[in-house]
Amino acid sequence: MVEAIRFYIPGDAAAVALGADELAAELNSQLAQRGLHSEVVRNGTRGMIWLEPLLEVDWGQGRHAYGPVDSAALAEILEHCLDNGPPPTVYLGETEALPWLRAQQRLTFARTGLIDPLSLKDYLAHEGFIGLQKATAMEPQAIVESVVESGLRGRGGAAFPTGIKWQTVLDASAGQAGKYIVCNADEGDSGTFADRILMEGDPFSLIEGMAIAGLAVGADTGYIYLRSEYPHAAQTLKRAIGLAREAGYLGDSVAGSGKTFDLKLRIGAGAYICGEETSLLDSLEGKRGMIRAKPPLPAIEGLFGQPTVVNNVITLASVPVILAKGAEYYKNFGTGRSRGTIPVQLAGNVLRGGLLELAFGMSIRELLDTFAGGTASGRPARAMQIGGPLGAYLPPTQWDTPLDYEALAERGAMLGHGGVVVFDDSVDMAEQAEFAMQFCAVESCGKCTPCRIGSVRGVETLQKIRRDENRAENLLLLNELCETMRDASLCAMGGLTPFPVTSAIQHFPEDFGVEDNNA
Amino acid sequence: MSDSSVSDTVREAILAFQAEPGGLMPALWAVQNVLGYIPEEEVPTIAKAMNQSVAEVHGVISFYHDFKSRPPAAHTVKICRAEACQAMGGRRLQAFAEQQLGVEFDQASSSAVALESVYCLGLCACAPAAMVDGKLVAKLDEDRLATILAGLHGKGANNG
Structure with missing residues (x-):
């Protein structure tokens, strides 16, 4: 009977980076020691990256989850699921009943994490x-x-x-x-x-x-x-x-x-x-x-x-x-002109990071409260960048915005590919602004001048602002430079790089040595 | 350095891509996968085989961060320098890696360990992340990185 037990350990790169391959090898070896030939499936990830490596066991009553699991916890887990031993601390109960999964609408990712990807x-x-x-x-x-x-x-x-x-x-x-x-x-x-x-x-x-x-x-x-x-x-x-x-x-x-x-x-x-x-x-x-x-x-x-x-x-x-x-x-999923579902990726300084698929319309704050559970560092969250390196930085006052293409666009932000990166209060927003320009300088294809030259000048100007060198004048200059890049670049690389920069200055002026930029 | 056997290896590696539309990128990958890098003196061989100009081939090699014109170091440590990793102490980790290895990011050196920038490994929910000799590692901190670096060559990292 126990032969029919199936084990699942993700072969996903994030799980592997957290030790899933070593865990699978150890599991196979412990099963062999018990004389068992149970199948160990290398599935995709369920998206709960903070629980990786997540071990799931199906002993005929649905899949039960343990996570995060390291090899040292395996013996206890096997005693629980094979020998009726006490549940170990990493035991999470039935996978499908986990709140993070239950709160989602998985259409595109309906199979991911469930199946053997190559079967x-x-x-x-x-x-x-x-x-x-x-x-x-x-x-x-x-x-x-x-x-x-x-x-x-x-x-x-x-x-x-x-x-x-x-x-x-x-x-x-x-x-x-x-x-x-x-x-x-x-x-x-x-x-x-x-x-x-x-x-x-x-x-x-x-x-x-x-x-x-x-x-x-x-x-x-x-x-x-x-x-x-x-x-x-x-x-x-x-x-x-x-x-x-x-x-x-x-x-x-x-x-x-x-x-x-x-x-x-x-x-x-x-x-x-x-x-x-x-x-x-x-x-x-x-x-x-x-x-x-x-x-x-x-x-x-x-x-x-x-x-x-x-x-x-x-x-x-x-x-x-x-x-x-x-x-x-x-x-029928979603709202307004944002229909269907969007995979949201919670990343950076979050307690529970990972991927979740939701119908459009949930507010950013709800997303943070329901899924992320605060910051990993335990310090207050201060800024959030949505939509990748070309996305705006949003302060907590804007976190009631719904996840919706148009709603974010109205606030000068964008949903992009659905990535949400959270920063705690130790972040220096002037440093982030400089990085945005630096990244554009490194990655620009060089075809158009606003992007190729503008990004380099942007780095220089931000460095002067950070050193308090003619700060007021350089902020004006940076503003003009951002306008030029936004309006005259050939593609989104140069055209959107100003968004993280100007949003950082607008919402976090104190990091740029400015009293109140909104006044 | 440029001997006929290397050129033969290059020609053999790219044979499969000569008839492939837009096959230069996979051809260059094939050369780099075999030799570890794309020797400058072999660029004319590649250009001839792909029926493109030397300038075109050089242009493509120099455009992409991944294509290397020098032999690789014995070990390569790629550390993610993008935002999600920054939010989890990535900058501190970068500085620590430079100091431990005695090399700067993306600078040619004679060190046995090359330190390279990478902008996102897709491990943003378990940051900071790195790729060490092709193996992914996540949730890094200084202690874990030090252990990993020490494992690369037992007698300390800095021989450059």
């Missing part, structure tokens, strides 16, 4: 490939309409309506050279890791979403452009693509449709700017990752000059559930 059997048993099967029986226009109707917007940060983009590519004529689906998996924003967790925990959902996109717009080739900083995701995707191809979900006749769609995985080389879609396309073409001026839109002239859908990982992985359960189902 097609698991994927199929959890409603996998239903969306693709439906799509094979639909006209391309009908697929695109479903996505339009769902209200899905680009989850990479720009929030452009996905269906409209697909329509443009469907309507574009491609000639012999065809059309492309490109997945932007260059998740470079600090504080974001939703793409990584999905690719490592449920890679088939991304593959399925891309295949549906291919059927929808008439593209036969897809590329996943993955950042080099994610070697675990690369391994998982590579194997998942091979398995999907063997099973007929990719290749000459996708899921029996008679239509061709195949995927290639490309690895970036450490350039933040390649997360910008036109720069990413140049990189895929084997060039320096330089920004292209728009128009032409990539939907008209994208990869190799052909009509191209460029979508983020989460956007594409959200498509299967929309096709499987209907646009109406997806649309």
